[in-house]
Amino acid sequence: MTSPILITGAGQRIGLAIAHHLLRQGHDLILSYRTQHAEIQELESLGAICIQANFIDNASIDHFINQIKQHTSCLRGIIHNASSWDCEKNNPDFASLFDDMMRIHAKVPYLINLACSKLLTVTPDKTDIVHLTDYVVETGSPKHIAYAASKAALDNMTKSFASKLAPQVKVNAIAPSLIIFNQNDDEEYKAKTLKKSLMEIEPGSKEILNCLDMLLSSSYITGRTIQVDGGRHLK
Numbered sequence: 106m107t108s109p110i111l112i113t114g115a116g117q118r119i120g121l122a123i124a125h126h127l128l129r130q131g132h133d134l135i136l137s138y139r140t141q142h143a144e145i146q147e148l149e150s151l152g153a154i155c156i157q158a159n160f161i162d163n164a165s166i167d168h169f170i171n172q173i174k175q176h177t178s179c180l181r182g183i184i185h186n187a188s189s190w191d192c193e194k195n196n197p198d199f200a201s202l203f204d205d206m207m208r209i210h211a212k213v214p215y216l217i218n219l220a221c222s223k224l225l226t227v228t229p230d231k232t233d234i235v236h237l238t239d240y241v242v243e244t245g246s247p248k249h250i251a252y253a254a255s256k257a258a259l260d261n262m263t264k265s266f267a268s269k270l271a272p273q274v275k276v277n278a279i280a281p282s283l284i285i286f287n288q289n290d291d292e293e294y295k296a297k298t299l300k301k302s303l304m305e306i307e308p309g310s311k312e313i314l315n316c317l318d319m320l321l322s323s324s325y326i327t328g329r330t331i332q333v334d335g336g337r338h339l340k
């Protein structure tokens with residue numbers, strides 16, 4: 106087994122697309138999933154090590170980290186993809202929402218990066234940490250205040266970990282705007298959202314895969330955020 110890449114939240118959508126993309130490239134994978142999606146069985150049949158993890162408290166994060174270390178003594182990369190796009194409108198308990206957003210988007214990457222950084226330095230080759238953040242790190246989001254703040258924390262940690270882990274480990278962020286809609290998005294929301302960018306398309310996971318390929322193949326880019334947002338900042 107080559108040094109595996111760790112992906113969090115790989116059971117659906119972008120995380121699932123990343124998992125299949127890296128498997129097709131010949132990488133070994135360790136991945137986390139929360140819900141037992143049918144796709145998990147296929148990933149296991151393709152050789153991925155799939156670990157069920159719901160990051161609801163410190164103990165669950167620690168348990169996941171221990172399971173990683175039981176499966177491998179080295180890592181080629183870590184991709185922090187797991188995320189909950191939750192909002193104040195759906196959560197009147199703002200304190201719990203804030204804690205949940207900070208846990209999944211900042212505490213989980215923080216603890217995994219610190220606990221697994223040595224695994225990224227076992228081989229002499231350059232290795233990578235990639236944080237999936239969000240366009241709203243630049244602008245804030247009045248409808249997703251805690252979500253945006255937690256993604257901003259993750260964005261900031263990109264710089265801290267890049268400095269801490271250089272030169273062997275490169276640490277970068279990918280900041281998407283609309284990539285793929287959700288199943289329950291109605292036509293009115295879709296039309297309004299498409300208009301928010303210059304490109305006015307729903308690009309799909311391929312845009313993230315292209316960006317990931319660039320970062321993993323670079324020997325020089327670190328501490329940076331690659332915006333994948335269709336020119337939304339110019340609208």
Ligand SMILES: NC(=O)C1=CN([C@@H]2O[C@H](COP(=O)(O)OP(=O)(O)OC[C@H]3O[C@@H](n4cnc5c(N)ncnc54)[C@H](OP(=O)(O)O)[C@@H]3O)[C@@H](O)[C@H]2O)C=CC1
Pocket residue numbers: 113114115116117118119120138139140141142158159160161185186187188189190209237238239240280281282283284285286
């Ligand atoms: N989709 C888009 O257009 C955009 C996406 N992004 C970012 O890109 C990344 C991927 O987006 P997308 O594919 O839509 O993400 P999803 O909303 O599909 O969530 C990704 C995964 O996170 C997992 N997850 C959520 N909460 C927890 C938890 N408490 N513990 C463990 N796992 C959890 C889910 O697991 P499960 O399904 O197993 O329950 C899910 O599969 C995210 O970081 C997102 O913020 C940013 C901007 C736009």
Ligand SMILES: Nc1nc2c(c(=O)[nH]1)N=C([C@H](O)[C@@H](O)CO)CN2
Pocket residue numbers: 187188189190239281282283284285286287298
């Ligand atoms: N975890 C998630 N984060 C985000 C999602 C999502 O579906 N899951 N979706 C978005 C939107 O596409 C937004 O970028 C455009 O309305 C943001 N984050």
